[in-house]
Amino acid sequence: xxxxxxxxxxxxxxxxxxxxxxxxxxxxxxxxxxxxxxxxxxxxxxxxxxxxxxxxxxxxxxxxxxxxxxxxxxxxxxxxxxxxxxxxxxxxxxxxxxxxxxxxxxxxxxxxxxxxxxxxxxxxxxxxxxxxxxxxxxxxxxxxxxxxxxxxxxxxxxxxxxxxxxxxxxxxx
Numbered sequence: 001x002x003x004x005x006x007x008x009x010x011x012x013x014x015x016x017x018x019x020x021x022x023x024x025x026x027x028x029x030x031x032x033x034x035x036x037x038x039x040x041x042x043x044x045x046x047x048x049x050x051x052x053x054x055x056x057x058x059x060x061x062x063x064x065x066x067x068x069x070x071x072x073x074x075x076x077x078x079x080x081x082x083x084x085x086x087x088x089x090x091x092x093x094x095x096x097x098x099x100x101x102x103x104x105x106x107x108x109x110x111x112x113x114x115x116x117x118x119x120x121x122x123x124x125x126x127x128x129x130x131x132x133x134x135x136x137x138x139x140x141x142x143x144x145x146x147x148x149x150x151x152x153x154x155x156x157x158x159x160x161x162x163x164x165x166x167x168x169x170x171x172x173x
Contacts, residue, residue, distance in 0.1 A: 028140060030159040033147040034128055037163040038121075043171050051116060058109045065105060069098040131166035135159055 038044055072095045080088060132144050139159075147153055147160065 027142045029157060030135070030139075030141050030144045031147045031150055031153040031157050032132065032144055032163050033158070033160045034163070037131075037160045037167065038124055038128060040160075040164045041167040041171070043167065047117070047121070051113060054116065055109060055113060058105065058112070062102060062105050062109065065098055065102045069095055069102065072098065127167055127170055128163065131163050131170065134166055135162055 072091055076083075076088065076091050076095065083091070135141065136144060141159075144159065147158065
């Protein structure tokens with residue numbers, strides 16, 4: 001996510017400033033996994049349910065194609081020795097056609113889901129930034145860094161759950 005890269009740049013700059021001062025005061029740090037915070041939010045869960053409903057027909061079509069191809073492949077393996085060459089070739093062409101349909105439908109679905117997620121998650125970056133800013137003000141943090149920037153983060157310093165709670169509060173009417 002672009003937000004994570006921006007935060008990482010700020011982290012590196014901030015750590016350089018902190019390290020360069022001779023008298024380092026106590027710094028109150030926290031870490032957040034932005035992706036997990038967003039994915040755990042009520043809005044994301046509702047979105048997931050909505051997307052599953054919107055694309056269930058397409059998923060069913062893909063499963064049907066997959067099942068049909070599996071049945072034909074099984075038939076080819078089972079009866080292939082007693083089939084004529086023409087029959088084998090037609091069956092193989094049908095399997096190949098189903099495979100092409102499967103690949104096309106799956107890619108189409110993936111693109112549609114990604115586009116829809118992009119539409120529905122538009123503005124999330126602003127909400128996350130606002131949620132983090134509120135946490136900083138409420139808890140007097142000097143810095144909140146992306147969790148990915150650290151090799152290890154103890155639960156005490158992980159504010160991901162708090163960011164999720166803030167996001168949920170923002171979505172309440």
